[in-house]
Amino acid sequence: MQDIRDAILADDTSALAGVSVPESYKGITVHADEAGMFEGMPSREKDPRKSLHLDDVPTPEVAPGEALVAVMASAINYNTVWTSIFEPVSTFSFLKRYGKISPLAKRHDLPYHVVGSDLAGVVLKTGEGVQMWKPGDKVVAHCLSVELEAPQGHDDTMMDPEQRIWGFETNFGGLAELALVKTNQLMPKPDHLTWEEAASPGLVNSTAYRQLVSQHGANMTQGDVVLIWGASGGLGSYATQFALNGGATPVCVVSSPEKADICRKMGAELIIDRSEEGYKFWSDPETQDPREWKRFGQKIRELTGGDDPDIVFEHPGRETFGASVYVAKRGGTVVTCASTSGFMHQYDNRYLWMNLKRIIGSHFANYKEAYLANRLVAKGQIHPTVSRVYPLHETGEAANDVHHNSHQGKVGVLCLAPEEGLGVTDTEKREQHLEAINRFRGV
Secondary structure, eight states, X not given: OHHHHHHHHTTOGGGGGGSOOOSEEEEEEEEGGGTTTTTTSOGGGOOHHHHOEEEEEEOOOOOTTEEEEEEEEEEOOHHHHHHHHTXXXXXXXXXXXXXXXXXXXXXXXXXXXXXXXXXXXEEEEEOTTOOSOOTTOEEEEOOEEOOOOSGGGGTOGGGOTTOEETTTTSSSOSSBSEEEEEGGGEEEOOTTSOHHHHHSSHHHHHHHIIIIISTTTTOOOTTOEEEEETTTSTTHHHHHHHHHHTTOEEEEEESSHHHHHHHHHHTOOEEEEHHHHTOOSEEETTEEOHHHHHHHHHHHHHHHTSOXXXXXXXXXXXXXXXXXXXXXXXXOEEEEOOOTTOSOOOOOHHHHHTTTOEEEEOOSOOHHHHXXXXXXXXXXXXXXXXXXXXXXXXXXXXXXXXXTTOOOSEEEEESSOSSTTOXXXXXXXHHHHHHHHTTTTTO
């Protein structure tokens, strides 16, 4: 592993073709025999630091159409939090189900799960039949794992019946020194970004692109008013950038003055600070308060000059969904994923049906959407949102930050990279965008 690291740090990636693949590597895992460790505890009290382990694990064989990647950096997504607290189900059920489809898929059904759905690194080895990628290529990976043997996925790969999220519903994820991916997950690493910066957009950037921009999501157009919950967070920070980049008007909902300042740095002007306004959409755990929906809608109209949102970018879920349906304009769209505050949504259907609104479910992105989202990062039109970076052995702490929303943007994790700031090959482009690249740092 040291030879691999040295070759990458020396930018002698051609030497990787001759390096022996290690028999094992270090990865962040959860253990099947600990899946019940948090039973009976409220979600907020479940501690990822207790369930995420740094283990030596055997290196999997590389099958046709796959690549083994030396991971320089990765990042934390909410699916790693869900994995670590075994909610809504243990991910070992996903691995077991995947393992039944073929002998090669059986490799993933193990008593440990190497987690993580982001990476930036260097291709170390490819399987048979791979033509587009070779050892030494600098890459990032999107997290769509898909078989594409059934007809349903050939118009939109997210519709494939065997579509899965790598590192969450499959094994050998990116929070590790090595990762196993299908080569159709690979995309070129943006050359003006460091390893940790390049690793961080993957899942959330692609998810926000499909959810907001794509024809499969809200199909945002110029001039749209877009209400964005958690606009400085992992998903919301990319939605805010896409809205601004695409000629829409974001209305950014945040929970503190510090988060409001981040949105302003991104270029947003219309901001609602929930802590300042004191919205209480639930009068008790079972009852929502429509008067608060109305007050929230009035605030939006004050900011927009009387317009309701054409699109509501929804991901908190239970806490906010009733308000989202209420405030969307007549004929407007609520596009939803994630549900980090709870999966069981409640809303007043009269406001949906009588005002001809739509709810669209959106989940990650297909390969083309992920490629286009990454292309915008590579062009310097969309920027990473890294606020903090941890070493691999402190991944539990990083996941705990995300679990308790004590972070901004994305939390990065160094894997083989020994320190931050490495991996940049286009310093001129970096200088052009340095302020935007760093606007989340230290917040």
